[in-house]
Amino acid sequence: MKNSLPDLRERRGLSQADLADDVGVTRQTINSIERGRYDPSLELAFALADRFECRIEDIFDPDG
Template sequence: MRNDVRDRRAETGESQADLAAAVGVTRQSINAIERGRYDPSLDLAFALADHFDCRIEDLFDPDAEAADEE
């Protein structure tokens, strides 16, 4: 699954640690999501979408492969 978490985080100027604290997970979890090694739970996907003020569908694309898997 491809996601735009890294790009959106870069646009806001947040570090992985900042984003992790904002949504209640570890920095390692954010890193794993960004690298396509971990698909977030539905609760976490909603928290990330809420944080970036977008829809889950705008943040995650289940039909595309993650950048590291290409």
């Protein structure tokens, strides 16, 4: 699944570790999501959308 997580994170000046701490996962999880190697749970997708004040669809593209 394609995602815009790296762009969103970098625009806000967050490291992967910062974002991981904010949403309660490891830095490795954020890295895997950004590389498209791991699809987040629905709960994590909502947490990420909440963190960036956007919709899940603004971060993740299931057709990508």
